[in-house]
Amino acid sequence: MSDPRARIGNTGTGFSYEEPLVFELSRPGRIGYSLPAYDVPPVDAVQMLPDGSVRDDIEGMPEVSEVDVVRHFTRMSTWNASVDLGLYPLGSCTMKYNPKINERAARLGGFADAHPLQPASEQQGFLELCHRLENELAEICGMDRVTLQPAAGAQGELAGIMMIRAYHEHRGELRSKILVPDSAHGTNPASAALNGYEVVAIPSDEDGILHPEAIEAVMSEDVAGLMITNPSTLGLFEEHVVRICEIVHAKGGLVYGDGANLNALLGIARPGDLGIDVMHINLHKTFSTPHGGGGPGSGPVGVKNVLAPYLPTPVVRELAGAEGAGFVLDYDLPQSIGRLHANFGNAGMFVRAHAYIRSLGPDGLKRCAEMAVLNANYLLARLRTAYHVPFDRAVMHECVLTDRSLQDTGVTTLDVAKRLIDYGYHPPTIYFPLIVHGAIMIEPTESESLDGLDRFADAMLAIAQEAREDADTVRTAPHHTRRSRLDETRAARKPILRWQPAARD
Amino acid sequence: MRYIPHTENEIQRMLDAVGLSQLDELFDAIPQKQRLARPLDLRRAVSEQELWGELKTLAARNASTETHDCFLGAGVYPHFTPAVVDALTSRSEFTTAYTPYQPEISQGTLQTIFEWQTMICGLTGCDVANASMYDGASASAEAALMAMRATRRSKVVVAAGLHPHYRDVLRTYLNGLRAEIVEAPLADDGRTAPLAEQVDGATACVILQQPNFLGAIEDVRAAAEAASACGAKLAVTVTEALSLALLTPPGELGADIxxxxxxxxxxxxxxxxxxxxxxxxxxxxxxxxPGRLVGETVDTEGRRGYVLTLATREQHIRREKATSNICTNQGLCLLMATIYLCLHGRRGLRALAELNLAKAEYAKARVRENPALSLPLEAPTFNEFVVGVPDVAAALERARADRLLGGLDLAPYAPDLGPALLVCTTELVSREAIDRLVAALAGDAS
Structure with missing residues (x-):
């Protein structure tokens, strides 16, 4: 029986809508805007501006009504998985619940509709919020100072590496290398390289963690610093971190902490107490600001006092004594690495992160770490019989499994991930960290309940069983999505990166 | 805690399942002396109601377009946003998703990015656009890095009309690399002086802002010719993107980026x-x-779909050999802009740009006829321009008293101009507000 929608020229099934590109919805003459009437004399741009400086038409811009736009994006939204829809166990991304009050607060006119260049006297509420958030993050991380400026974790890494460079240069030392474990996020070596450093990869040991000997073997006076992620991307606490920091410090180097996995440590341990000199914090991971389909992130950086002179400018400063009360943006930091952002960072995210910290308080933050770690260990306990565990130790906030136990079935990590979609779950991070063959990296976060975890574990176990009984179903998954597997090779071979009228047959 | 679902009973059952007796043991991998032996020194948690009160109080201590008429621009522009933008952007299917690594369940995000890439190509006159960068400043710095890679040269010529904060960010990004930054000065009319002197065979790129920081509409074609004569790239930076709806797209005038x-x-x-x-x-x-790209493809049934593509340029594959360290994009802001662009479409965007131009021309005319004020630069402008005032501090104070955010003091940025303000007039400011601003800046009794 044919689909009734097809009979009227519609695609999709029932209330599952196919949605064309907005350009294909365009009808000449339709409008989706309304502008205020002119209260000033109109001008003729072509006449007023120099010859050739005024454009003709804007190629490809759609002509659609407001209703068209609302339906277009509403329909497209139904094609997305999201945290609000269900468990989203993307390892290393900390896909926790994003509180609604934070969104509402960030939309307050005094935050959302305020200009960054309005005088300090006209943005005291914002500057005070920045000051509070800096202090909160410094306390949580055990750091002396915090800059909120970096726009994302990777820009925070860049800022941190630049401060390390500035520190050495002010000592007259031109060190050329940065040590990066092979389990690190790709941003780590990329950030070091972007700042002109040679990257030396440090192999992880058989037990998955870094050992002092491996650092000792390569640490020299030509090494500016070490980048370390703790807990590591394997979800393991780097048990030798204190000793490792001592080794780096003894040769005059500094230690950078990748704070992507800070969620596991909230109120439990502080990177600054372990010997880390500088670290970034992903507000969009640990502090619940929404991931937004890929961003915006926000990557504040905490430093020990030795690096404070090099913080990016401007910094928020509380006035004291004869200066009066209040806060200013201070540019007077002569040894600063300079500016990283057009303004003062992703301010809207500061509002959300501060709201989150205030909602949880010290006890609630610690509870997050405990429940995130409990959830990861619980999933590991339930899944270890069916999936290979490459490093068999107690984990922190995430666990890494592999597809090795399914090898004889022909089912791979990718297949497991795609089959999870049929069970209604966003897949974990896969094939990362790169050092684990066929990695399946699961980070449930503290937002998930026991029954929710059990259902997810049941799905993972069911897939392992399907791999043995009906591998083909797994290997061709997903089967219950509006798109089946997409041809990524074709996309890369002859890239089509925009819609063009000519392509419309 | 309302964000955490676990009951005490469930916690106990889960501990049993992992073979532990108390929560503390979860952290046995962390030696006791490395742990924090006290509670975090933070204020105790507040209820949602109390939090809302706190944040409203902080927000109320900031001026905003709700409380003031805003004549500040300089890289951040006060425009009206239709209600549809926030309503759709607030859909948590968009807000609470992440990077579309799994295309089968991320087509909403992917198709939005594809539409964005298409519209940016149309607006800029370029062939390809990426899935966004952090901000205009880092995009400009990445443009310089991109040109350096493409030309294998290391000299960057920066027009003095590039936003000073962008110039700062560029310096920050290039520090540590063996790169040379040379500034190309402005001529008296506010536009970049002819570039021949700075550009040579070692030049990777010229970075030119259009309209420039002082509002002047630049001659992009002349800059493109000067750059290409030496084999250098021209990167054009636009801080007021609405100008792209009115001015000839830089890509058509020879810009490479x-x-x-x-x-x-x-x-x-x-x-x-x-x-x-x-x-x-x-x-x-x-x-x-640099950055993410979305491409069109088909699924196993031949149905059209979108995926992240050409990832071999990126850090998660190439690590230290990547084109950039960028990982996140500005996905949610990209969604806002894509919705906004769809609403305004082919005609609305142009009409809005013309309204902005008309507001500025009206304001300039009022300034011109006021004996206390001047327009020190003669170059044509879009919605932003320089006003010479007798005394900046007094002028801004009078504006503030009339609830006007009266423009940016140019003293730290362009001291040669003497006492002057950078004033921006978008569709948000009425004729009446412009009249009040001119009176306040001039010190006219109202």
């Missing part, structure tokens, strides 16, 4: 961020482009 800030397209000013860097280029520079 067009980048900048798209906050004007429905993204809140939000005290400076998050905003929306954009980046577009010619087809032949595609492999040098």
């Amino acid at each position: 067009v980048c900048g800030e798209a906050q004007s397209f429905g993204v809140p000013m939000s005290l400076g961020g998050p905003h929306l860097g954009f980046m577009a280029t010619r087809q032949k520079l595609l492999r040098q482009l």
